[in-house]
Amino acid sequence: MLYRLYKPEDFAELYAIEEVCFQPPLRFARNFMLRLVGSATGATWIAEEDSRMAGFAIVEWEAEAGGTAYIETIEVLPAMRGRGAGGELLRRLEESASASGMREIWLHVDESNSGAIRFYEAHGYWRQGREDSYYGPRRAALVYAKALTVGRK
């Protein structure tokens, strides 16, 4: 597996993964996703194998050093899961955020997404709270966060 930063020509392949991984109402709209991957205060990491995208992950951070970063999403194609790609993408999001001076990283995860919850807990994320109806009526999100080591390489 190879890991690299996003380029604009990746968008169609990236959005095809979003369509496989998430159904509405959890799926990001195309325009919202375009805005995320184009953000100047964030990073999008790509995992690929044999020149085909296997997954991607997006983090955004605050402009001021010492702030917090937010994981927008992390997605690996079903056939490519369980081989460490998600873990490596997560590590790279954390590294990008800490290199930008962020002290903490946090995220929302669907309360019913037990696989992703296990994944974040295994990577040192702690449950901070719960938001009712975050993803829609009666679809709660859990909030997880992790402290970052600023400037970590």
Ligand SMILES: CC(C)(COP(=O)(O)OP(=O)(O)OC[C@H]1O[C@@H](n2cnc3c(N)ncnc32)[C@H](O)[C@@H]1OP(=O)(O)O)[C@@H](O)C(=O)NCCC(=O)NCCS
């Ligand atoms: C969460 C996700 C990115 C993990 O990617 P991955 O490449 O499988 O991750 P890794 O191989 O590094 O780690 C897999 C670990 O994640 C957990 N996990 C994640 N999804 C799982 C699933 N569907 N079933 C079982 N375990 C799962 C397990 O704890 C597993 O640990 P193990 O290796 O000890 O068995 C991937 O499952 C995914 O794309 N899910 C759908 C999209 C999603 O829900 N993203 C999170 C949005 S908040």
